[in-house]
Amino acid sequence: MVTLAEVAKCAGVSSSTVSYVISGKRSISEATRRRVEQAISDLGYHPNAGARALAGKRSHIIALVVPLRTDVYVPIMMEIAIAVTVAARQYGYDVLLITNDEGPEGVRRVAASGLADGVILMDVELDDDRIPVLRTQGTHAALIGLPDDTSGLACVDHDFAAAGAMCADHLADLGHRDVAFIGYSPVVYQRHAGYAERTLTGFQDRAAERGLRILHRPCEGTYDSTAGAFARILADRPETTGFVVQNEGAIGPLLSLLRTTGRIVPEDASVVALCPESLAEQYSPRLTAVTGPAEELGRVAVDLVMRRIEDGTPAEVTLLTPVLTTRESTGPAPRTR
The missing domain is CATH 1.10.260.40 (lambda repressor-like DNA-binding domains)
Known part of the structure; x- marks a missing residue:
């Protein structure tokens, strides 16, 4: 050396x-x-x-608190983490990974030790209990995700409410009136994960404006749980012709279940997914999808925390605009069933 x-x-x-x-x-x-x-x-x-x-009087290290949960889509989290690492190196900084199972104590330990000059939090919840620690310690921090109270914080996230609204608009424009939203597992909503709750709220609000009849069914993302959610949808609303999926694990099972029940996509049922482009392209038919660049979240988060470190830039919230790409999985609502 x-x-x-x-x-x-x-x-x-x-x-x-x-x-x-x-x-x-x-x-x-x-x-x-x-x-x-x-x-x-x-x-x-x-x-x-x-x-x-x-x-x-600087360590030239940024601590990145990454989620360690079974209910997150690991490829996206890794893409963000890699983007953070690459962007940090451009500032001459290294990245220290901390798992979120350490909770507030992990954030407090890093902040108090001076081991890192700044902290980036991922997987932010609406009432995230790590945020009071950041405020108390005066830690230079950036959040990938939005809590309910963003005062004094630097945050970046996809505009999930707009993403949910895009899904409702797309299906409404195609003439669908009965639409089901297959979401994440119940525990994700119970812990108030911002990405899940904001997407659902955006979808529900726009659906109400467009006169859609909707159902929301949480799902673990396994074949069995997706089959259960699908069966409940058809039992409660057999006229359903539009499906919105915000659960990467449920996409494949849903397409399979539609085929086995004699529903052709998109002639009989349309499917919109909130997922990465690469995943949307893997299925047959290719999926109409609402996406956002995960790597940009990491890059912007590093820019935000570095501005806090360098000159104490005031708090700011950056929302990245989602994009809806139409593919073969959506089409006009069928006239008859």
């Missing part, structure tokens, strides 16, 4: 000068600074995080 002394020798300066360039603690001439930076780049030197913290 390359040492600070080796960097100093390569640049023709003292070790203390290299430390000052890294920490910014003292003013160094432009020519000298460039020589040191070139030596760091040529040798591939990576300053020790502890040493940087002592020298510059």
